[in-house]
Amino acid sequence: MSKNIGxxxxxxxxxxxxxxxxxxxxxxxxxVVVKDPHKPRALQVAQLAYEADYILEDETIDxxxxxxxxxxxxxxxxxxxxxxxxxxxxxxxxxxxxxLKELLELQQKHGSKLLYEASVAAGIPIIEVLETHYALEPIxxxxxxxxxxxxFILTKIFEEGISYQEALTEAQKLGYVEANPYLDVxxxxxxxxxxxLSLHAFGAIIHPDNILKLGIEDISHExxxxxxxxxxxxxxxxxxTVQEQAIHAFVLPTFLPKTHELAQVAYEYNGxxxxxxYQGEQFYKGKGAGSYATGASVxxxxxxxxxxKGYAYNKYxxxxxxxxxxxxxxxxxxxxxxxxxxxxxxxxxxxxIRNEEGIQLIGKVSLQSLLENQKAIENNAIFIxxxxxxxxxxxxxxxxxxxxxQR
Amino acid sequence: MSKNIGxxxxxxxxxxxxxxxxxxxxxxxxxVVVKDPHKPRALQVAQLAYEADYILEDETIDxxxxxxxxxxxxxxxxxxxxxxxxxxxxxxxxxxxxxLKELLELQQKHGSKLLYEASVAAGIPIIEVLETHYALEPIxxxxxxxxxxxxFILTKIFEEGISYQEALTEAQKLGYVEANPYLDVxxxxxxxxxxxLSLHAFGAIIHPDNILKLGIEDISHExxxxxxxxxxxxxxxxxxTVQEQAIHAFVLPTFLPKTHELAQVAYEYNGxxxxxxYQGEQFYKGKGAGSYATGASVxxxxxxxxxxKGYAYNKYxxxxxxxxxxxxxxxxxxxxxxxxxxxxxxxxxxxxIRNEEGIQLIGKVSLQSLLENQKAIENNAIFIxxxxxxxxxxxxxxxxxxxxxQR
Numbered sequence: 001m002s003k004n005i006g007x008x009x010x011x012x013x014x015x016x017x018x019x020x021x022x023x024x025x026x027x028x029x030x031x032v033v034v035k036d037p038h039k040p041r042a043l044q045v046a047q048l049a050y051e052a053d054y055i056l057e058d059e060t061i062d063x064x065x066x067x068x069x070x071x072x073x074x075x076x077x078x079x080x081x082x083x084x085x086x087x088x089x090x091x092x093x094x095x096x097x098x099x100l101k102e103l104l105e106l107q108q109k110h111g112s113k114l115l116y117e118a119s120v121a122a123g124i125p126i127i128e129v130l131e132t133h134y135a136l137e138p139i140x141x142x143x144x145x146x147x148x149x150x151x152f153i154l155t156k157i158f159e160e161g162i163s164y165q166e167a168l169t170e171a172q173k174l175g176y177v178e179a180n181p182y183l184d185v186x187x188x189x190x191x192x193x194x195x196x197l198s199l200h201a202f203g204a205i206i207h208p209d210n211i212l213k214l215g216i217e218d219i220s221h222e223x224x225x226x227x228x229x230x231x232x233x234x235x236x237x238x239x240x241t242v243q244e245q246a247i248h249a250f251v252l253p254t255f256l257p258k259t260h261e262l263a264q265v266a267y268e269y270n271g272x273x274x275x276x277x278y279q280g281e282q283f284y285k286g287k288g289a290g291s292y293a294t295g296a297s298v299x300x301x302x303x304x305x306x307x308x309k310g311y312a313y314n315k316y317x318x319x320x321x322x323x324x325x326x327x328x329x330x331x332x333x334x335x336x337x338x339x340x341x342x343x344x345x346x347x348x349x350x351x352x353i354r355n356e357e358g359i360q361l362i363g364k365v366s367l368q369s370l371l372e373n374q375k376a377i378e379n380n381a382i383f384i385x386x387x388x389x390x391x392x393x394x395x396x397x398x399x400x401x402x403x404x405x406q407r
Numbered sequence: 408m409s410k411n412i413g414x415x416x417x418x419x420x421x422x423x424x425x426x427x428x429x430x431x432x433x434x435x436x437x438x439v440v441v442k443d444p445h446k447p448r449a450l451q452v453a454q455l456a457y458e459a460d461y462i463l464e465d466e467t468i469d470x471x472x473x474x475x476x477x478x479x480x481x482x483x484x485x486x487x488x489x490x491x492x493x494x495x496x497x498x499x500x501x502x503x504x505x506x507l508k509e510l511l512e513l514q515q516k517h518g519s520k521l522l523y524e525a526s527v528a529a530g531i532p533i534i535e536v537l538e539t540h541y542a543l544e545p546i547x548x549x550x551x552x553x554x555x556x557x558x559f560i561l562t563k564i565f566e567e568g569i570s571y572q573e574a575l576t577e578a579q580k581l582g583y584v585e586a587n588p589y590l591d592v593x594x595x596x597x598x599x600x601x602x603x604l605s606l607h608a609f610g611a612i613i614h615p616d617n618i619l620k621l622g623i624e625d626i627s628h629e630x631x632x633x634x635x636x637x638x639x640x641x642x643x644x645x646x647x648t649v650q651e652q653a654i655h656a657f658v659l660p661t662f663l664p665k666t667h668e669l670a671q672v673a674y675e676y677n678g679x680x681x682x683x684x685y686q687g688e689q690f691y692k693g694k695g696a697g698s699y700a701t702g703a704s705v706x707x708x709x710x711x712x713x714x715x716k717g718y719a720y721n722k723y724x725x726x727x728x729x730x731x732x733x734x735x736x737x738x739x740x741x742x743x744x745x746x747x748x749x750x751x752x753x754x755x756x757x758x759x760i761r762n763e764e765g766i767q768l769i770g771k772v773s774l775q776s777l778l779e780n781q782k783a784i785e786n787n788a789i790f791i792x793x794x795x796x797x798x799x800x801x802x803x804x805x806x807x808x809x810x811x812x813q814r
Contacts, residue, residue, distance in 0.1 A: 020544075024543055026543065117540075122686075123687070124689065125536055125540035128535070128539055128540060129532055129535070132707060132716075133524075133532035133535060133704075133707045136431055136433065136707070136710055137706070137707075261671070261692070264671075276703075277699075278427055278700060278702065279529075279694060279703050280694050280697070280699075280700060282693035282694075283690075283691070283693070284689070284690070285668070285689065285690040285691075286687075286689035286690070287687050287688075287689075292686070293685060293686045296683075296685035297540075299543055300540045300541070303539070303542050303543055307719065309716070312714065
């Protein structure tokens with residue numbers, strides 16, 4: 001039962017895990033590998049080295065924790081270990097989401113297990129719940145706030161009336177986002193997590209590159225004011241729904257009424273809603289980031305492996321020809337100071353305002369069109385947000401500008 | 408892997424389970440036993456009988472589902488099966504909470520397993536989460552709305568301004584409470600659930616009889632008005648906290664600010680908050696009642712047993728001399744038309760009003776005093792509610808009556 005654990009990484013997650021195991025005096029890593037010999041470290045760790053082989057070539061190591069941020073290096077470590085039949089725990093959503101099929105096959109071929117609870121919504125045991133509680137029950141929708149950094153920024157903007165840039169700076173000061181915040185604020189991180197959730201909720205493998213994702217970087221004060229005037233907020237929401245054999249999955253800033261339970265998930269917290277055939281709606285909320293919260297999640301995976309448990313991938317093994325569908329239309333709000341590419345999006349416009357700051361519009365657009373123009377939308381600093389059903393009445397007509405209805 | 412399942416009971420839970428297994432064509436009971444041969448039943452079930460031995464004496468049965476309401480009969484079935492080494496799933500919180508120690512010993516002695524996810528908060532997989540995700544992490548508090556029936560009644564009272572009696576009648580019409588609603592509205596049902604949660608969260612065995620519980624039957628319109636005037640609601644909250652080696656556990660109507668996440672758990676929903684050392688606060692919300700929600704929860708236990716999983720009771724096995732502590736004091740609001748026994752409670756009164764409808768007061772009282780006088784409080788139709796910390800400023804002085812401060 002006692003494991004010889006090799007730990008890669010002493011960043012936020014790795015140091016959280018290490019400190020917790022010191023406290024409980026169980027599952028303390030035998031060896032630790034970090035990348036940078038020159039980085040000052042608060043944590044005193046006995047068996048520390050800088051080369052992966054220090055762990056990978058040690059035959060006594062029977063469990064590897066891959067808690068580094070570099071997805072390529074992580075790929076090397078994880079596949080190497082799984083091929084040797086060694087169990088692995090990873091918190092690297094990018095690595096996992098981009099290689100789901102390969103990682104499933106490696107586990108099957110070599111009889112090794114890969115667990116990754118901490119990769120999605122840190123403290124919320126969502127994969128465990130999907131694997132066990134929902135193993136036999138069809139899920140029709142999973143939707144949530146999966147990126148704590150962008151949620152922190154949006155909460156600051158709405159609660160304190162500060163700008164995106166100010167909120168981002170504060171988030172960086174507090175260590176909630178990386179020096180390069182792109183993965184967090186662009187929706188890419190949430191898309192990786194949605195990809196992982198889709199596997200466990202529906203049995204579908206969707207590469208995160210194929211998931212439509214638009215970020216919050218270009219959120220305008222007009223958008224914030226519009227939300228406030230409708231008792232609403234804007235949240236970065238990842239959603240996957242299944243209808244018949246079609247999955248619709250996307251990550252979009254979304255207008256939600258203040259009373260919506262996801263609207264009340266604040267700062268670094270994550271929240272997930274599940275709708276299923278027999279249990280109706282469930283809601284889970286917990287910390288989406290943080291050294292201890294994520295470290296504790298890794299620890300619960302270690303305990304699970306010690307008891308011989310792994311993922312059964314029941315939904316995946318039973319899944320029938322699900323396909324990723326992007327032809328459906330959604331209601332959107334758009335603001336931009338730049339009209340260049342907007343005509344290319346094929347928006348059915350319901351309301352339209354043009355003034356010196358740029359344009360705003362409300363209308364309908366296909367997911368496919370947004371997906372095809374994703375990069376152009378980003379490059380042209382266009383802010384697009386989904387409008388939730390509860391806010392179907394959202395109108396820029398209240399803003400006191402002349403509204404043009406194009407069709 | 409394929410189980411020969413014997414099902415006791417075709418009430419709300421049993422029929423929900425049976426119907427779901429018909430849909431998914433897995434884990435369909437081989438035999439069913441019900442109590443009343445004369446009761447008309449919508450469900451057509453092939454192998455049906457009216458004597459427990461039809462299942463208990465069948466040697467091919469290797470899993471028993473005990474889904475009846477009678478706790479004594481349930482005790483007979485469950486202990487009989489566990490003694491024979493047969494695994495059991497039960498949804499009977501009263502049976503389980505009142506016999507935790509015996510049921511643990513039977514499992515240990517005979518190598519049989521008892522699972523009971525559906526006994527607490529139906530659709531929320533709270534026991535699974537406590538057992539696996541929190542196996543190694545100390546929990547300091549678990550608190551929630553664990554009784555859907557009383558929550559339905561309270562929601563109706565607050566949302567529609569109707570009386571307790573009207574709300575109860577409506578709940579009965581909709582089948583949300585039993586003909587005899589006592590267990591639901593008195594807090595007894597929630598106390599049984601809190602007892603079960605305390606075992607899995609803290610490793611403590613507390614008999615539900617020793618948990619202070621006061622109900623909602625005598626909720627006054629003054630109490631409702633007071634809450635509304637403070638942007639608050641009253642919810643029936645079950646709470647257990649651990650400080651050092653002392654557990655404080657009680658079920659009390661509680662004033663909560665409207666913005667509190669438990670205040671937003673409406674109608675038949677349940678909600679549970681967990682505070683733990685490394686993951687901070689988590690929140691879980693789902694249906695607390697309903698045929699399918701509860702049936703699906705039983706099904707997930709069946710699947711778990713099919714995979715050879717059971718409860719590890721990690722917290723219980725590691726627990727160090729926890730004791731149930733009742734000496735602490737809490738802030739309360741009290742309303743009553745009858746002053747007879749109030750002086751016996753030893754309340755440190757902060758505000759006091761007497762008028763033709765009776766008295767109202769705000770003050771501090773010890774849990775021990777409430778526990779000792781629990782029956783008298785109930786018999787004298789006294790309504791007592793805990794005041795949450797966020798509402799420490801709650802004052803009956805706003806009501807326009809002359810407030811007497813006694814000390």
